[in-house]
Amino acid sequence: MRVVMFGYQTWGHRTLQALLDSEHDVVLVVTHPKSEHAYEKIWSDSVADLAEENGVPVVIRNRPDDDELFERLKEADPDIIVANNWRTWIPPRIFDLPRHGTLNVHDSLLPKYAGFSPLIWALINGEPEVGVTAHMMNDELDAGDIVRQEAVAVGPADTATDLFHKTVDLIAPVTIGALDLIASGQTEFTQQDRSQASFFHKRSIEDSRIDWTWPAEDLERLVRAQSEPYPSAFTFHKGKRLEVLAAVVSEGRYGGTPGRIFYREGEGVVIVAGADARTGRNHGLAITRVRTEGGRELPATEYFTAMGGYLTNQP
Known part of the structure; x- marks a missing residue:
């Protein structure tokens, strides 16, 4: 499939690398500019650099809501958009543009811990496991049907850094596994139980x-x-x-x-x-x-x- 990727930091970098290593064709990458936010300087592998090293065109945006970007996306003619760690709202005219819609990859076991910093919040709250979910994007943040999900256990002495390393290794199999299901023609996936949903804000020094x-x-x-x-x-x-x-x-x-x-x-x-x-x-x-x-x-x-x-x- 022809893939456009939206992503940022190491999560986006790992997703792009998985796509480049797969049979799918990455035709455009959209990423954020570098940030001085305390949490966005961490795990900051450059999506833009990886794309450029592999000859993939790059567009840099804080928000994907301008007409110029929309035209670039139409010209790219994607079968699907894959997003991971995109930090701002993606409007419906973009996530509905590809033939197969948009697949979002999120580092929690949805429907729990939608939003931001899910690993840190999950560890603070004593969750027994964490994971990565690939789901179809819809109008509500991190709420679309689940295509593939994998979990790992939280150890009694694990830090958030430990959990990052455990879950970042799940990005490739979850993403490519989900894309393979979509490419095979599957269109019915697992609906999220919204009664179990929780939504967390970005963390700050406070x-x-x-x-x-x-x-x-x-x-x-x-x-x-x-x-x-x-x-x-x-x-x-x-x-x-x-x-x-x-x-x-x-x-x-x-x-x-x-x-x-x-x-x-x-x-x-x-x-x-x-x-x-x-x-x-x-x-x-x-x-x-x-x-x-x-x-x-x-x-x-x-x-x-x-x-x-x-x-x-x-x-």
């Missing part, structure tokens, strides 16, 4: 801020979700920003006020956590490694030279 009223189990997953190269989870100590690089749920249960720097346990320093911490039924978050506002990285047991005081949400 979403990495630690709220000590969360249960320790949730905070431990937040720290893993905000692993390098993502912006680290952070709190404030004595008015200065403190990044939490590694932490575990405490073995003991600790009572008091959320955010209290309380007790050395093993290789960590336990911080009281949970909105109902006053009951004494909660585990705490045992921080094991931190980074100071000045960029110094060190074990928490070295940073916290005395117990007492609080970690706070604001300076």
